[in-house]
Amino acid sequence: MIQSENCKHGSSAPFSTLQGLPESQTKTGRHKCTVCAFQKGFEDAQLGSPLLVELEQCHHKSSAPLVLLRDLPWSQAGAGRHKCATCAYGFGFEAGTKESTILVSLFSDRVDQIAHPSKHIDALLGKLILSQPPKFSKLEKSKHPSFKGSKIMDRSYRELKNIQLGRAGELLVMNYECEILVSGGRKDLAQKIIHVSELEGDGAGYDIKSFQLDGKTKYIEVKTTRGSANTPFFITWTELEFSKQNYDDYYLYRVFDFDSASNSGRLFVVQGKVNDSFNLSPTIFRGSRV
Ligand SMILES: [Zn+2]
Numbered sequence: 001m002i003q004s005e006n007c008k009h010g011s012s013a014p015f016s017t018l019q020g021l022p023e024s025q026t027k028t029g030r031h032k033c034t035v036c037a038f039q040k041g042f043e044d045a046q047l048g049s050p051l052l053v054e055l056e057q058c059h060h061k062s063s064a065p066l067v068l069l070r071d072l073p074w075s076q077a078g079a080g081r082h083k084c085a086t087c088a089y090g091f092g093f094e095a096g097t098k099e100s101t102i103l104v105s106l107f108s109d110r111v112d113q114i115a116h117p118s119k120h121i122d123a124l125l126g127k128l129i130l131s132q133p134p135k136f137s138k139l140e141k142s143k144h145p146s147f148k149g150s151k152i153m154d155r156s157y158r159e160l161k162n163i164q165l166g167r168a169g170e171l172l173v174m175n176y177e178c179e180i181l182v183s184g185g186r187k188d189l190a191q192k193i194i195h196v197s198e199l200e201g202d203g204a205g206y207d208i209k210s211f212q213l214d215g216k217t218k219y220i221e222v223k224t225t226r227g228s229a230n231t232p233f234f235i236t237w238t239e240l241e242f243s244k245q246n247y248d249d250y251y252l253y254r255v256f257d258f259d260s261a262s263n264s265g266r267l268f269v270v271q272g273k274v275n276d277s278f279n280l281s282p283t284i285f286r287g288s289r290v
């Protein structure tokens, strides 16, 4: 679990990052709250950084929007005291860009967005049973991202880092898509399904390129867990951005209750921007730079 420090302005930042910041007693960020600077950087990375703003560079070669440094509250407390606020912003931005984002639950109002009517499909290598998404309500958006881990996050993090599990889920979905296209009379399209993550790695922002029966492209991201449908799972910044930019053709295939022994699981599908259907909460985990 990450130890975080909270400032009196309601921001939080990882203690180790604050401790590791270089000292600075110059420029606009002097004596400003580095905890707030870190959080602003993190939020800017998560929300999309403002373009065309004047940046100030510190002598450690980090940069931050000048207006932000100017507006930061003062602070002479905690591990970030007398440290470089510009660097704190930079570390926050980096963390927000690179670190995973956890998805907590599905909104109930997207249940009608399921891509296929409920039916059982036996895939070649195993079985995926399509089901309804679980019903959840939208959580109040937390004002500040939390840097605290929890046991359930930890468990699903490990699961997601389990490459074998992820790959097994992707293969099931590959076969599932193949079955649907073949049974719909589109063997030609079934032959064009591409396992993108296998060929190009994780950088593409989705795992599988498939098709609708009418030939329209489907970008599929597969998230597999052994746990139930409402087990939180992780998504990267790249994947989230990809879903925003390609929401018309984007599908999240949530494989849950996965059983390795029988190579089977259950599935629900949600179409559209991931952040429209799931509650996101940015989280930083150990093993990273911060
Ligand atoms: Zn603060």
Ligand SMILES: [Zn+2]
Residues within 6 Å of the ligand: 022, 024, 058, 059, 060, 061, 062, 084, 085, 086, 087, 088
């Ligand atoms: Zn600096």
